[in-house]
Amino acid sequence: AQSVTQLDSQVPVFEEAPVELRCNYSSSVSVYLFWYVQYPNQGLQLLLKYLSGSTLVKGINGFEAEFNKSQTSFHLRKPSVHISDTAEYFCAFLANAGGTSYGKLTFGQGTILTVHP
Amino acid sequence: DVKVTQSSRYLVKRTGEKVFLECVQDMDHENMFWYRQDPGLGLRLIYFSYDVKMKEKGDIPEGYSVSREKKERFSLILESASTNQTSMYLCASSPTGAYNEQFFGPGTRLTVL
Numbered sequence: 236a237q238s239v240t241q242l243d244s245q246v247p248v249f250e251e252a253p254v255e256l257r258c259n260y261s262s263s264v265s266v267y268l269f270w271y272v273q274y275p276n277q278g279l280q281l282l283l284k285y286l287s288g289s290t291l292v293k294g295i296n297g298f299e300a301e302f303n304k305s306q307t308s309f310h311l312r313k314p315s316v317h318i319s320d321t322a323e324y325f326c327a328f329l330a331n332a333g334g335t336s337y338g339k340l341t342f343g344q345g346t347i348l349t350v351h352p
Numbered sequence: 353d354v355k356v357t358q359s360s361r362y363l364v365k366r367t368g369e370k371v372f373l374e375c376v377q378d379m380d381h382e383n384m385f386w387y388r389q390d391p392g393l394g395l396r397l398i399y400f401s402y403d404v405k406m407k408e409k410g411d412i413p414e415g416y417s418v419s420r421e422k423k424e425r426f427s428l429i430l431e432s433a434s435t436n437q438t439s440m441y442l443c444a445s446s447p448t449g450a451y452n453e454q455f456f457g458p459g460t461r462l463t464v465l
Contacts, residue, residue, distance in 0.1 A: 239394075241394075244392065267451040269453075271456075276458075277458055277459075278356070278442060278444075278456035278457050278458045278459055279395075279442070279444075279454075279456040280456070281453050281454075284451070284453070286451055325394060325395065327395075329451055331451075338383050338446045338449065338451065338452055338454065339385075339397065339400060339410075340395075340397075340454060342387075342394040342395040342396075343394050344392055344393060344394040345392075345394050
């Protein structure tokens, strides 16, 4: 079965500290990978995506993620967080099974990042 | 900018009522999606549509139906609302293509009493 696991449901961190949000996936076919962010009382917006090429991808707001095929992981990192990064973060993948997938995403459970002053 | 709007931010309904959640996108996207979001469960796909009048079941379609009469509008229908359908409902749209970004609306928080 195809699935995404976000290993931490909540991550508290102090402002200006580094952070890593972990994501592992399980799929029998190749995948495209995404990280979305949801700020309080808002919809989701795309942070970054991995489609192919360089395994290190950079996104908005200073976030980056590294695709590791052997470990089936796509962890999200930021070297120095701000109060404004407090939000819920979702890892997602799209299975590249050939044919038409209509862009259906499989989401992880979400990680709530809380940045403390 | 792509804009996806949802008819209500908050909705309170009674058990057994028929509920309509409306979603409109303004970027001529072919694909539209309805998700429900529950704490600890992430987003789960209810239904999606890849063209007008076309629909496909997602992972949790039971108790829901959808309608897409126009390309820009995708409606989620709860035929007889139940308390276990209390949740946040998110609509999204994307253009045709295997890996195109989905754009999300702000969500509707539905409470069924």
